[in-house]
Amino acid sequence: MSKYNEPVSANITSVLREVRVFPPTKDFSKHAHIKSLSHYRKLYNESIKSPEKFWGQQAKNELVWFKPWKKVLQWKEPFAKWFIGGQLNVSVNCLDKHLETPVANRAAIIWEGEPAASGKPGEERTLTYRQLHREVCLFANVLKRNGIKKGDRVIIYLPMVPEAAIAMLACSRIGAVHSVVFGGYSAQSVADRIFDSQAKMVITADGGFRRGACVQLKKNVDDALALKDAQGNLLAKTIEKVIVLRRACNDIHIQEGRDVWWHREIEYVDAECPAAKLDSEHPLFILYTSGSTGKPKGILHSTGGYLLGAKMTTKYVFDLQETDVYWCTADVGWVTGHSYVVYGPLANGATSLMYEGAPNFPEPDRFWRIIEKYSVSVLYTAPTAIRAFMKWGVEWPKKHDLSSLRVLGTVGEPINPEAWIWYHEVIGGKRCPIVDTWWQTETGGIMITPLPGATPTKPGSATLPFFGVLPEVVDNNGDPVPRNTGGKLVIRKPWPGMLRGIWGDQQRYKEVYWSEVKGSYFTGDGCRQDKDGYFWIVGRIDDVLNVAGHRIGTAEVESALVSNQKVAEAAVVGRPDELKGQALVAFVTLKTGVPALPELREELRNHVAKEIGPVAKPDDIRFAEALPKTRSGKIMRRLLKQIACGIEIKGDTTTLEDLSVLARLSQNEE
């Protein structure tokens, strides 16, 4: 039987809602890469009917190869290999390729730092393609000088600075496998990722700036390198070197022999670094993401297929043109930052803007100020941010000239139609198409999305699949459900950018993604298709929550809570939140004799921040004497969800071990 036996359709409230359609404007379509829905459908049908022909042609047109491939696809479910025998290098495709063209002297990265707390404007930096190429080659030589070889894993734990992109590209240049860890993760999370990937090096900074404060990245790394497992073994014992970027943020400790400064190392190397000729299937990066069990999964992506997906989706989904200034607001610590801040835009020779700070620091018009300052034409952000902007009021965007904007994108969670309309009217001046893009860390690139010159949009729907992507909504038996019925979203065919597995655990890869629905990739999302075939994502149907566009596994937060010596048991569920989409509610039972004092809530929240990172802090902690369980001992999450949402308890509770628990939990609400 399926693990997910709650009917997905129960969550769907908008099926019968009147939906407004926004067709692409003639002006936009005229100059777009894909000019009409029929143009899209023609290419889409070709991509599905003859995928190998389609992808072979695209790989030839879009990428430069040292050696051509012999075979486009080898598919032995669930393992795909793309462009077999082909050799290429990602950094060559993102940099060297442009050096013989007028793109060479164009801005590759525009960086805007956080303004000082005094309100002074932020620092700014521009790197042309030629300059970025030089920096990447220098740093690739620094990696080599510090013992990094092809295939070695390197942890990147940096703020949103150009050096994050430089470090990623430098790894790709020599065939090292990077694993970027978001700066908001704790020392424990860094140590766990080092242990799982057996990384040899950490690249970090003395600190990062956020809301006028300094984020102590190097200190976290020092702590991570000293952490031990339950048997007393160092978790990060594989680390040989730590490279530290100086931002003069704070005083740090330098351990002789292990820690070296980025700026000093650069002086020892030269700026020539031939790119490694890498197999198309050579691993490019590992990115950890929450799953339904306690341990994050190391999602593995490889070279050729991933890059092709990132490049093509950036080009078509944002209708990227030479004149664009493109800004994806994601942090490089998430997959969106990988594919749509670094690899996708640079492979297209675009100008990618990076911003280090928060959207409301020093004031809530920070984004609009940046858009005006750099004439940003494409903006890609998250629904959570849009909802926050709505709350802060139209006066902030209205203070700025946003007429340079051409395309608006969203990603990370379903966008509610109200936020969509606000984005369209207030930010896009009713003239910019909105692309609501559905995808995942695992998919490498955008999967379901409108194409701005071609697809009529409906607020709240990610609309139609990208080329080569065959999604379907199915029931628990894996059979397609009728239109307007909820079900599980699966992908029926392999695609070039798909994950190549879970690092070090291919069994888990098979179980998580390929066992739920036979012969298909299971996304973990619930979905329905409307009468026009448009996809409406409902959200996760597994035990993963989407909090402010970040994936958080409930099991991960639970294990963080029970690692506190005062906690006996914990269950974490989601409840809808107006701003963040979902909020985390933790039900906690304490060890005997520990009083449920109000201040313990903050202590436990901080404990979770220490174990995982501030992103995973529960919004709400409720103490209970016991958790409701079935006779077989399983925590009844459905009930807890209802309690968290303040809903009257419904459904079958006859298997509850102790019915009185329910009454106590309901009373426990603040």
Ligand code: WTA
């Ligand atoms: C959710 C982020 C609705 C979804 C790129 C997915 C979305 C998870 C959308 C992946 C969207 C992402 N509409 N839901 N446009 N985009 N999601 O791995 O639940 O951080 O499974 O990748 O975010 O999150 P991840």
